Amino acid sequence: MVTRRFAALLAVGIPLPALLPAPWLSVAGVLVLAVLVAAADFALAGALARISLHREGDRTVWLGGTATVSLAVLNTGSRLLRLQLRDSWVPSAGASPARHDLRLAPAERSVVATTLTPVRHGDRAAVRVTLRSYGPLGVAYRQRRRGWNDRITPAWSLRVLPRFPSRRILPEKLARMRVIDGSVVARGRGHGTEFDVLREYVIGDDVRSIDWRASARHNDVVVRTWRPERDRRLVCVLDTGRTSAVRLGDAPRLDAAIDAALLLAVLAARADDRVDLLALDSTVRTRVEGGGHRTKVGRLIEAMAALEASPAETDFSLLARDLLRRDRKRSLVVIFTALEPAPMIEGLLPLLPALAARHKVVVAGVRDPAVSRLSQVTVATAADVHAAAAAQRVLTERDRIRDVLARFGATVVDTGPESFASHVADVYLLLKATGRL
Template sequence: MITRRFAVLLLLGLPLPALLPAPWLAVGGVLALAAGLALVDLLVAGPLDGVELRRDGDRTVWLGNTATTTLTVTNTSGRSIRLSLRDSWVPSAGAGPLSHELWLEPDAAETVTTTLVPTRHGDRPAVRVTLRSRGPLGFAYRQRRRAWNEKITPAWTLRVLPRFPSRRILPEKLARIRVLDGTVVTRGRGHGTEFDVLREYVFGDDVRSIDWRASARHHDVVVRTWRPERDRRVYCVLDTGRTSAVRVGDAPRLDATIDAALLLSVLAARADDKVDLLALDASVRARVEGGGHRVQLPRLIDAMASLEPALVETDFSLLARELLRRDRKRALVVIFTALDTAPMIEGLLPVLARLAARHKVIVAGVRDPAVARMAEVGERSKAADVHVAAAAERVLFERDRVRDVLGRSGATVVDADADTFAGKVADVYLLLKATGRL
């Protein structure tokens, strides 16, 4: 194949024969000379069959961070190769630089580095490495078909884990878990928590914790101490239907719910509770069950990384079947969804009573702050502003009505902006944990 340099040579050489007595013969001579140089260049260019590729580097990265991969190019042939290499990734991988120029002696190897700054979570694969062997004059190059380039390209997929901005409040929540576990001494007791040990009474203890029979046996006043319930089951249910694709701020609603589910999963695992994941819309998209605490959390994070919104209605009857077919042991079910009127009334409400009868149910929805700003009282000089404000007021009213209906049906409702949503869900879990209502 010819290069741009060959085309420039023709553009500069073809006008010159017009000044000679026999221009057409001169034109033929110029074309023959250029073609000869390109043919020589093509013959001198090194063979591509002797090139081997090997990739190494990061396999996973959190969204918002940077990953690097290396591509080692080895020349196993007996000739030197002037190589042009293009390392192509999917656009959302944020790869760069893509193009590299290499000079490889026989049996030599060189490594090129690609920096990845992904813009979306999920799997971001390497697409293709395209190789060109250039001649010394730069007039022609060798390049094989796309199928050959895809065959020699090392398979590599970068798993981009979802953004976890609520990590900043994780130390505060873990400190509260340590208080509940008794690592930090506190006075008082929760209702329904598990008995731990007996100890001597100290000033400030709740008199209701005094064990009078044990006090009589020990000839001293002793109190019962309690610890939070352990080994409870927590179901994180992620709605990946069409409402999860709505952008709340700069990201889809699903990203905010994944962030909250990650925070809740870390806290529950630290509190020795069992965490399961169920993501669904019209069908089940991800399911993570069983396994120990240390094994379960990486599996949950890995499963959440591959979730994407689907433009279909969520089948909440499928959720009811998935949860009710399991063992009858009571669990905490946290449903991350949108508190929109139609999906709630037609989808969740018909099955909520059955779920609440067996499990403790939390319905958590992310609120769009833009709607509240539209409904704010201010100067509205145009009729369009009045209509927008009225529509926003109606949306907020319907949301309040849905929240009341869900509460009367036995669910605890969390309704907060994206910035505080994960923290509010975690606070409800910690409150239930402290009071023994899981």
């Protein structure tokens, strides 16, 4: 194959014979000479079959961050290689630079780095490494077929973890949880608490917490202390159906739900509770069980990273079968879904009484801030009035759905994406403090 230099060579050489007596023969001679030069340059280009490729670098990155993946190129042949290398990734990986120019002597190894700035969470794979070997004049080059390039390309996939903006409020929530633990111990026994330790009586302790038998054995007044029960079960249910694809600002609704679920999972793990994950739409997309302790939160993050919104309608009967058929222990079930009338009335509401009878249910939905802004438009044009009326109707229907869910025994979280994760965590902490998990 020839390059632009070959075309430039012809562009310069062909006009010159026009000044000679036999221009056509001279033009033919220039064409033959250019073809011979290109053929010689092609013959002197190094063979691509003697190239070895190897990758190394980052395997995971948080969405919004950058990762670096290196590609090592080894010339195992006996000729000098002048290479142009194109390292192609899926577009959402944000790979740069796309091309690298290399000059490799025999047995020489060179490493090129590709910086990845993903724009979506999930697995972002390397597609293909395409190689071109140029001759010394740069007039012609060798390039193999796509199938050969696919075979020599080292497989690599970057797992992009979902965005976790609520991580900034995690210290505040952990501090509140420690305060709750201390206040429950000082207050004494209550529903949802278990025995902790014996300690000496101090002024202000509830006399009902005095352990008289232990006091007799220790020849001192000792009291029992209590703490919130550990090893409770939390089930995070992510709705990945069509309503989760609705964009709220710059991100889809599913991303806000994943952010809140991550904050909730980290809090529950720090409280020594067990955290399970269930993601579903028309089928169960992922299920992670036993992810309760801190070392297992990574499994939840990895599972959430691969989740994407589906155009299918969510089948909540899958959730009912999963929780009612297999689980007997009472759990806190947090369902991240859209508080829209049609999916609620046809999907979740018929199953909610049975779920609420067995488990503590929280239904968490993200409110679209654009709808809230439209409902408060004050400009008195006809279009603005109609838009405000439509937005107000949507909010009224959400309020009705929220009231119905509450009457069926569910706790409802309905707020904007900027405070959604915080409100969900506050509900968990309140239930933890009052012993209602």
